[in-house]
Amino acid sequence: MxxxxxxxYFSAVIVAMSLLAITRRNVMHGVLYMLLLFFxxxxxxxxxxxxxxxxxxxxxxxxxxxxLFLFVIMLLNLREDIRKKQFLAIWPMGLLVSSGILxxxxxxxxxxxxxxxxIWGIAQxxxxxxxxxxxxxxYTQYLFPFEVASLVLLVAIIGAVVLAKKRIK
Amino acid sequence: MMFETAxxxxxxxxxxxxxxxxxxxxxxxAVMLHVAYATYFERKVIGRMQNRLGPMVVGPYGLLQPxxxxxxxxxxxxxxxxxxxxxxxxxxxxxxxxxALSSLAVVPFFNHFVIADINIGLLFLFAMSSLAVxxxxxxxxxxxxxxxxxxxxxxxxxxISYEVPLGLSLVGVMLMSxxxxxxxxxxxxxxxxGGMYITxxxxxxxxxxxxxxxxxxxxxxxxxxxEQELIAGFFTEYSGMRFALFFMAEYTGxxxxxxxxxxxFLGGWTIPPFVLKLLPFLGAVPGVxxxxxxxxxxxxxxxxxxxxxxxxxxxxxxxxxWKVLIPLALANIVVTAAIKFxxxxxxxx
Numbered sequence: 174m175x176x177x178x179x180x181x182y183f184s185a186v187i188v189a190m191s192l193l194a195i196t197r198r199n200v201m202h203g204v205l206y207m208l209l210l211f212f213x214x215x216x217x218x219x220x221x222x223x224x225x226x227x228x229x230x231x232x233x234x235x236x237x238x239x240x241l242f243l244f245v246i247m248l249l250n251l252r253e254d255i256r257k258k259q260f261l262a263i264w265p266m267g268l269l270v271s272s273g274i275l276x277x278x279x280x281x282x283x284x285x286x287x288x289x290x291x292i293w294g295i296a297q298x299x300x301x302x303x304x305x306x307x308x309x310x311x312y313t314q315y316l317f318p319f320e321v322a323s324l325v326l327l328v329a330i331i332g333a334v335v336l337a338k339k340r341i342k
Numbered sequence: 343m344m345f346e347t348a349x350x351x352x353x354x355x356x357x358x359x360x361x362x363x364x365x366x367x368x369x370x371x372a373v374m375l376h377v378a379y380a381t382y383f384e385r386k387v388i389g390r391m392q393n394r395l396g397p398m399v400v401g402p403y404g405l406l407q408p409x410x411x412x413x414x415x416x417x418x419x420x421x422x423x424x425x426x427x428x429x430x431x432x433x434x435x436x437x438x439x440x441x442a443l444s445s446l447a448v449v450p451f452f453n454h455f456v457i458a459d460i461n462i463g464l465l466f467l468f469a470m471s472s473l474a475v476x477x478x479x480x481x482x483x484x485x486x487x488x489x490x491x492x493x494x495x496x497x498x499x500x501x502i503s504y505e506v507p508l509g510l511s512l513v514g515v516m517l518m519s520x521x522x523x524x525x526x527x528x529x530x531x532x533x534x535x536g537g538m539y540i541t542x543x544x545x546x547x548x549x550x551x552x553x554x555x556x557x558x559x560x561x562x563x564x565x566x567x568x569e570q571e572l573i574a575g576f577f578t579e580y581s582g583m584r585f586a587l588f589f590m591a592e593y594t595g596x597x598x599x600x601x602x603x604x605x606x607f608l609g610g611w612t613i614p615p616f617v618l619k620l621l622p623f624l625g626a627v628p629g630v631x632x633x634x635x636x637x638x639x640x641x642x643x644x645x646x647x648x649x650x651x652x653x654x655x656x657x658x659x660x661x662x663x664w665k666v667l668i669p670l671a672l673a674n675i676v677v678t679a680a681i682k683f684x685x686x687x688x689x690x691x
Binding site: 199201202205208224225228229231232235236237240241243244247248302303304 | 427430460461462465466468469472473475476479480483484491494495499501502505509522
């Protein structure tokens with residue numbers, strides 16, 4: 174019962190915050206609503222007994238990525254979103270793409286099936302703590318995908334450095 | 343467990359909530375007192391180091407100076423710039439102080455005295471210390487002033503850069519103790535032969551100290567508020583109580599960083615086992631005394647550094663963070679992990 178109340182609260186706020194974040198014309202306000210959104214996602218993780226993921230959500234998204242967003246907004250000195258014809262004229266295209274994505278999400282939601290639960294039940298996770306559970310699974314069962322993901326990120330970092338250094342030769 | 347009746351017919355959960363509220367009150371009172379007197383001792387210590395007396399007028403040896411400062415800032419006019427983004431301008435100092443104060447929830451000051459003994463205590467501290475920068479950034483941006491703006495721009499780049507070595511420097515401690523729970527880290531240290539992780543993690547401690555000073559925007563890395571260039575940096579436009587809130591957030595941040603240093607590297611409320619074997623009567627001293635002694639030493643170090651070193655240039659600050667501290671912290675992790683692996687598996691597998 175209490176879990177459902179909290180789930181309803183978190184999901185309602187998440188929806189409201191994401192709507193507010195994309196409708197604000199002041200970029201800074203949009204970013205701040207997104208910050209609140211990340212906090213509520215972290216709260217949702219906490220209710221799923223995923224304390225490690227929830228802390229990482231705050232550290233990575235709220236603490237690093239949003240600060241980077243703010244940094245870019247301040248560097249470009251954006252206050253209000255500009256309302257220019259060349260940006261607004263293509264709105265039917267945007268509507269088409271986003272409704273297509275919505276269709277895909279709806280279709281996948283309708284065909285979703287809950288698989289068999291593995292060994293990591295709530296009792297097991299509470300015994301070994303979630304941090305240890307994530308570490309164990311990530312470094313044994315999913316080691317290869319994990320390494321591939323880190324390699325992809327490394328490529329992105331090197332790419333950024335190369336692009337930034339292009340002018341100096 | 344929820345509706346068990348414990349003492350005096352009061353249900354157990356009410357006792358738990360009451361205990362938590364009492365703990366919050368005690369911690370908040372102690373920390374706020376320390377914040378007030380940290381400013382006093384900073385002025386005294388730096389004064390002595392510069393051959394001055396420091397505050398001497400209000401009360402004996404100027405002891406009532408922090409109280410006078412507090413009352414003064416409370417009654418000062420609260421000036422708001424005309425073009426400020428008002429909601430964010432009001433929110434920024436509160437957000438900064440809130441992030442700093444909520445970190446106190448997971449700091450154990452002595453054995454079993456912690457508001458929330460959670461499994462991810464160290465990660466919670468990282469999360470909150472990375473949120474503290476929002477107060478600085480939003481305060482600087484919403485003031486709509488060039489000085490504040492430049493100050494907060496510097497602050498955001500600095501804090502993002504130094505969060506990385508700060509986190510990495512503590513990975514060695516996590517590896518050695520095998521836990522993220524701060525109480526368990528301290529207990530693991532008291533089982534460790536040296537009694538303090540600083541002996542094995544000296545490199546991690548060095549990286550931690552430098553990045554903690556940068557993360558709290560203290561001298562010699564206080565570029566966000568460099569007086570000669572930016573007046574006061576991000577809080578130039580703030581006055582009265584809002585200014586005092588920024589000040590409290592900064593000093594609470596220092597207190598948190600010193601507490602992490604004491605808990606993760608200096609053994610927290612315990613003393614090394616070999617010292618206890620040599621001088622057994624020291625075991626009668628309550629743990630909080632050791633904690634406070636180590637903590638004051640760390641706070642003194644902050645002041646000492648401030649009185650000794652000149653401010654770094656901005657490019658030097660970035661170079662130290664990315665080219666020195668992060669590689670050192672990564673090397674420390676690799677060496678610690680390798681040694682732990684060798685000790686546990688004896689080199690086979």
